[in-house]
Amino acid sequence: xxxxxxxxxxxxxxxxxxxxxxxxxxxxxxxxxxxxxxxxxxxxxxxxxxxxxxxxxxxxxxxxxxxxxxxxxxxxxxxxxxxxxxxxxxxxxxxxxxxxxxxxxxxxxxxxxxxxxxxxxxxxxxxxxxxxxxxxxxxxxxxxxxxxxxxxxxxxxxxxxxxxxxxxxxxxxxxxxxxxxxxxxxxxxxxxxxxxxxxxxxxxxxxxxxxxxxxxxxxxxxxxxxxxxxxxxxxxxxxxxxxxxxxxxxxxxxxxxxxxxxxxxxxxxxxxxxxxxxxxxxxxxxxxxxxxxxxxxxxxxxxxxxxxxxxxxxxxxxxxxxxxxxxxxxxxxxxxxxxxxxxxxxxxxxxxxxxxxxxxxxxxxxxxxxxxxxxxxxxxxxxxxxxxxxxxxxxxxxxxxxxxxxxxxxxxxxxxxxxxxxxxxxxxxxxxxxxxxxxxxxxxxxxxxxxxxxxxxxxxxxxxxxxxxxxxxxxxxxxxxxxxxxxxxxxxxxxxxxxxxxxxxxx
Ligand code: GLU
Numbered sequence: 001x002x003x004x005x006x007x008x009x010x011x012x013x014x015x016x017x018x019x020x021x022x023x024x025x026x027x028x029x030x031x032x033x034x035x036x037x038x039x040x041x042x043x044x045x046x047x048x049x050x051x052x053x054x055x056x057x058x059x060x061x062x063x064x065x066x067x068x069x070x071x072x073x074x075x076x077x078x079x080x081x082x083x084x085x086x087x088x089x090x091x092x093x094x095x096x097x098x099x100x101x102x103x104x105x106x107x108x109x110x111x112x113x114x115x116x117x118x119x120x121x122x123x124x125x126x127x128x129x130x131x132x133x134x135x136x137x138x139x140x141x142x143x144x145x146x147x148x149x150x151x152x153x154x155x156x157x158x159x160x161x162x163x164x165x166x167x168x169x170x171x172x173x174x175x176x177x178x179x180x181x182x183x184x185x186x187x188x189x190x191x192x193x194x195x196x197x198x199x200x201x202x203x204x205x206x207x208x209x210x211x212x213x214x215x216x217x218x219x220x221x222x223x224x225x226x227x228x229x230x231x232x233x234x235x236x237x238x239x240x241x242x243x244x245x246x247x248x249x250x251x252x253x254x255x256x257x258x259x260x261x262x263x264x265x266x267x268x269x270x271x272x273x274x275x276x277x278x279x280x281x282x283x284x285x286x287x288x289x290x291x292x293x294x295x296x297x298x299x300x301x302x303x304x305x306x307x308x309x310x311x312x313x314x315x316x317x318x319x320x321x322x323x324x325x326x327x328x329x330x331x332x333x334x335x336x337x338x339x340x341x342x343x344x345x346x347x348x349x350x351x352x353x354x355x356x357x358x359x360x361x362x363x364x365x366x367x368x369x370x371x372x373x374x375x376x377x378x379x380x381x382x383x384x385x386x387x388x389x390x391x392x393x394x395x396x397x398x399x400x401x402x403x404x405x406x407x408x409x410x411x412x413x414x415x416x417x418x419x420x421x422x423x424x425x426x427x428x429x430x431x432x433x434x435x436x437x438x439x440x441x442x443x444x445x446x447x448x449x450x451x452x453x454x455x456x457x458x459x460x461x462x463x464x465x466x467x468x469x470x471x472x473x474x475x476x477x478x479x480x481x482x483x484x485x486x487x488x489x490x491x492x493x494x495x496x497x498x499x500x501x502x503x504x505x506x507x
Contacts, residue, residue: 004246006038008220010064011209013045014056017282017290018063020342021224021256021265024307028253029222030069031308031330038219042074043212044085047202054285063279066300068323081216086208093203096211096241097163097196101143105240106195108143108161110154115141131191134169160199164192165206165237173232178220178251178332185232193233206230210237213248221248222332228252251332254311255339265342275344279303297396298347302354306347310340320353352395363387366397374401376408385490389482403481407490410499411477414507418479422470423507430462431470435500444493446485453485474503 010026012018018026033040042064044057061076073079083089100106109132111119116132123130130136137144143151144166155161171187195207203211213221231250238247256265259273267290270277281292293303305321313336314321314329321329355363364383371378390403414423434453441452453471457464472484475496481487488496 004217004219006033006036006220007041007216007218008033008038008222009041009043009213009216009218011043011045011212011223012060013048013051013205014053014060015048015051016053016056016284017059017278017280019265019267020277020279020293020307023063023067023279024256024310025222025224025253026064026069027067027304027308027326028312028330028332028335031327032220032222032332033072034327035330039072040069041079041081041216041218042071042077042084043216044075045205045208046085046087047205047208049087049200049202055283059280059282066279066294067304068300086203086212089208089212090202092215093207093211094196094201097203097207100165100195100237100240101163103240104166105237106163106165107137108151108155109137109164109192109194110141110146110159110161112160132164133191134167134188137164137166137192155198160197162194162198163196164194165233165240167192167233167236173235175231175235176249177228177231178249179254179335180228180252180337183228183231187232187236190232195237206233206237210234210241214238214241214243214246217246218248220251222251222253225252225255251335254336256310257339257341259342259344261341264339269342273344275347293347297398298351299354299358302351303347305354306350310342311335320350348395355394355396356391358391360384360388360391363391363397363400367400370397370401371408374408378408382407382490389486406476406481407487410495410502411475413477414473414503415478418469418473419507422466422473422479425466427466427470428504428507430460430467431474431500432504433460434467434471435497435504438488438493438500439497441493444489446483446489449488450485474507475499 008029010029012022012026030040032038042060044060046052046057057075061074064071071077073081073084075084097106101108119136120130132140139145142164146154167190168187173185173187175183175185177183193206194204196203202208212218231252234250235247238244257263258265258269265277267277270291276291276293276296278290278292279294281295282290284290294300301322304323304326305319308321308326309319312330312334315334361384364380364387367383367387371383386404386407387400390400393403394400434456437452437456438449441449454464457467468484469479472479472481475484475487475491491499
C-alpha cells in the first residue's frame, strides 16, 4: 500500500456555500497531495437529494479556483476514475450493499418511518434513548429475524427496505488517526447505520464514500473532525468488504472556533462581528446574500495564507507563506489536535501585508476602476506613484480613495479641528507669503521645493510645525497624509498655488 501514488479527495456535498472550514480542509488536502507528488480529486457527494442546493456545486468550483487549487480529477476536469459526482454513479453501489448482506455483515430492515417513530416515542416516555443497535435489531422486522421467504416476498411486493450494517457486539475497534494517534471505541456503543435505501435507490454517505474512496484508489482521507465518530463504522465496512489492506489512512482536522474560542465558528458569528465566513459572496436561492472574502477585497493569497495557519504551524515564527512554501512545508504531523480560534483582525493584517508588497503597477490597475467610478482618468504613472505612497497605510484597495482623494481633487471642506488649531494668528499671512514663494519657484520637484520652503522658514524664523500644518490644511484639507512636498510634486505647481489661493479665500 505504501508505494501507491498519493491520492486525496475533497468530497463536499453541494448543500450550500463552502464554509471557510471546508476551504481549509480542501487546502490541507491539496498541500498534502502536492507535497507528496500526488493527485487532488474533487468529488461531489450529492446522494442526499433533499439537501441539494442549486448553485452550490458551481460555488465550490469557483471558490477552489479563486484559492489557486488546481484540481487533477473532478467533474469538470474528468479523469480515469470517473464519474466524479455520486448521483452519476448510482448504479455502482447496490452490489456492494448486497455483498455485505450475503456475507452476513449487513441486513435488510423493513421498519417504516411510522413504526420507528412509535418505538422512539416509547423509549422517550421511559426516559431512554433509542438507538438502532444490536439489542433492538433482534426485535424488529429485519432479514435477521424474518424467514428468507418472507424477506423475498416483501422485496418482490415492493415494500420499502433499507440495508443496515450489522455492527458487531462488544468488540474493541482500534483505529489510527494521523493527527490524533490511536483511537479506541467499543462497538457496543455504536448503532447499525443505514447503507442503502430502496426508496430512492441510493446509498447513504457512509457506503458511497467508502466505495468511492476504494474505487478511486484514495490513499489518504483528510477531513473535518465531525466525521471522526463515523470512523469506527468506516473501519468495519472496509474490513467487511475485504478492503482492509488498501484502506486509506485517515486524518481528522480540528475545528475552527469562534473568535471567543468557545464553540464552532458559524455563519452567525460572522454576521454578528462583521466578517465573512465564506470565501466568495453567496446568494441563497431565497435571495439572502452572505459576504465573501473575495468581494470584501481580500487577496486570495492573503486568504489562503491566513486560513492555512489556523490549525497548522510550520514550527517557526514565519507568518507569510506563498502557496509554494505552504506545499513545501506542510505535514500532517504539524496539524494541531485542538481547535483554532478564528481572529478576524488577523485576517486584515494578512491582507495588509500582501497589499504592501504588491507592485505599484498592479495596485494602480486595481485602483483604476475605483477612480473611473468617480469620473477620474488620471495618468497611469501618476496613479502608480500615488499607490506607492499610500499602500503602507491601507488594508484593502477600497481604502485607497479615502487615503488619496486629495491627489485628484482639491478639498471641498477643511477639517474644523485642524482649522481651529492652525489657521490662527499670523499663519494665514505667512501662508500667503508661502504661496508667492511657491509661485516663483522653478524646479518643482519634491526635493527642490522642500529645500526652498525650509530655507525660507529658517530665514524668517517662522515656527516650522505651524507653517507646515497650515500648508497641509490648505492642500489636503486635514492634518494627515504623506509627505507634503511629495504631494505638491504630484499635483503640480499650478494646482498647489490654486489650492493655496482657494484656502486663503475660504478659510
Ligand atoms: N460529503 C462529506 C462532507 O460533506 C464528506 C466527508 C468526507 O470527507 O468523508 O463533508
